[in-house]
Amino acid sequence: MNVYSINPRIFLLLLGILAAGCGQDTGEEVADCSHRGAIRSPEVIGKVYLDADHDDHSIYEGGLGRGDEPLAGIDVRLLGKSRDALFTSCDDGFFGFGDLANGIYIIQPALKPGYKVTTRNRPDRLVRAVEEGSLNLVAFGDSLPVVGHPVPFPERLAERLSPLVEVQLHNEAVGGTSSEEWLPGGYYFDRLVPLLPDADVIVVSMGGNDVLYFFQDMYNTGDFSDLEERFDIVMDEIIGRLFTIIGAVREHNPDVDIVYLLYPNYATCDGWAEMLGPFQDFIVDLFDSGILKILDSIDAIDPILLIDMYGLIIEKEMDLDIYLADELHFNDLGHSLVADEALRALGISRVGEKQLGMKPHFGMELE
Numbered sequence: 001m002n003v004y005s006i007n008p009r010i011f012l013l014l015l016g017i018l019a020a021g022c023g024q025d026t027g028e029e030v031a032d033c034s035h036r037g038a039i040r041s042p043e044v045i046g047k048v049y050l051d052a053d054h055d056d057h058s059i060y061e062g063g064l065g066r067g068d069e070p071l072a073g074i075d076v077r078l079l080g081k082s083r084d085a086l087f088t089s090c091d092d093g094f095f096g097f098g099d100l101a102n103g104i105y106i107i108q109p110a111l112k113p114g115y116k117v118t119t120r121n122r123p124d125r126l127v128r129a130v131e132e133g134s135l136n137l138v139a140f141g142d143s144l145p146v147v148g149h150p151v152p153f154p155e156r157l158a159e160r161l162s163p164l165v166e167v168q169l170h171n172e173a174v175g176g177t178s179s180e181e182w183l184p185g186g187y188y189f190d191r192l193v194p195l196l197p198d199a200d201v202i203v204v205s206m207g208g209n210d211v212l213y214f215f216q217d218m219y220n221t222g223d224f225s226d227l228e229e230r231f232d233i234v235m236d237e238i239i240g241r242l243f244t245i246i247g248a249v250r251e252h253n254p255d256v257d258i259v260y261l262l263y264p265n266y267a268t269c270d271g272w273a274e275m276l277g278p279f280q281d282f283i284v285d286l287f288d289s290g291i292l293k294i295l296d297s298i299d300a301i302d303p304i305l306l307i308d309m310y311g312l313i314i315e316k317e318m319d320l321d322i323y324l325a326d327e328l329h330f331n332d333l334g335h336s337l338v339a340d341e342a343l344r345a346l347g348i349s350r351v352g353e354k355q356l357g358m359k360p361h362f363g364m365e366l367e
Contacts, residue, residue: 056363057298063361079130106164142173243300
């Protein structure tokens with residue numbers, strides 16, 4: 001009997017070639033539409049589509065509509081602590097992953113050249129951070145990330161991500177600050193600069209105090225003339241500063257995932273109703289116009305991700321008062337809700353007792 005030996009290096013090389021030829025080099029599992037019927041619970045299923053009618057601004061603003069087109073042949077990746085899988089989307093845009101263990105998973109569709117994700121729920125740097133084993137999370141802006149409960153939403157977001165990756169959090173938000181105070185060259189932005197190069201995910205909450213100070217000035221002067229026109233100018237200024245700040249962040253870190261917190265319409269809550277009386281409906285409409293202006297303008301910003309609290313409250317018909325500590329800040333339930341919505345903005349699904357994002361969707365269009 002002849003005994004043959006093989007060089008171990010050659011053996012490993014051959015294995016690598018065979019794996020590459022079978023398409024297994026990008027994950028533990030590769031599936032396509034032929035596996036659709038074999039998906040078993042608990043499962044994450046969703047769709048990818050071309051946002052042909054250009055009406056998507058977040059996971060709540062838009063969605064797969066009559067004017068949209070399903071995207072077939074898109075590789076969608078599921079990345080968890082102990083599972084890495086691909087599913088190539090079907091003709092109707094469907095993708096799915098089944099038999100999932102409890103935990104959190106990033107769901108990331110591949111991007112065609114020149115395309116962007118209009119639902120603003122596809123991170124990039126986060127995936128690489130998870131692969132590398134550590135995540136630097138930075139939050140900055142106004143009081144929402146630091147006021148309302150001893151454990152605010154950035155800390156909760158870090159805790160929710162910790163089963164997937166080691167997280168280091170820097171919560172640099174400052175209560176009472178306006179967007180103008182965070183402009184590049186100012187004290188607060190300069191304090192932020194050393195943290196930017198190593199950041200993987202940045203959460204921004206900004207603009208609400210600008211609006212409050214605008215109304216405070218009007219009240220102090222007693223000049224309420226041309227209110228709608230002047231409010232529109234203020235919103236343009238907020239959006240312009242946001243563009244400037246995000247641009248400056250990108251100069252320090254071109255690859256960081258930036259997540260913007262879009263406020264709910266606070267004027268709909270009971271506290272504001274008591275303050276505004278018969279003027280509540282007018283202010284609600286005014287705030288709606290300002291928030292929608294941010295949504296309409298956000299397409300001009302680079303591909304930031306969006307925590308759309310405004311869209312969530314409307315779509316789910318939620319009682320905002322339940323989530324507020326006062327007329328402006330989130331309570332325990334509110335901070336927990338924002339942390340969960342931040343997960344959704346990061347393209348994350350959670351399997352287990354408190355399921356989240358089990359049916360994600362991703363709209364895409366040419367930039």
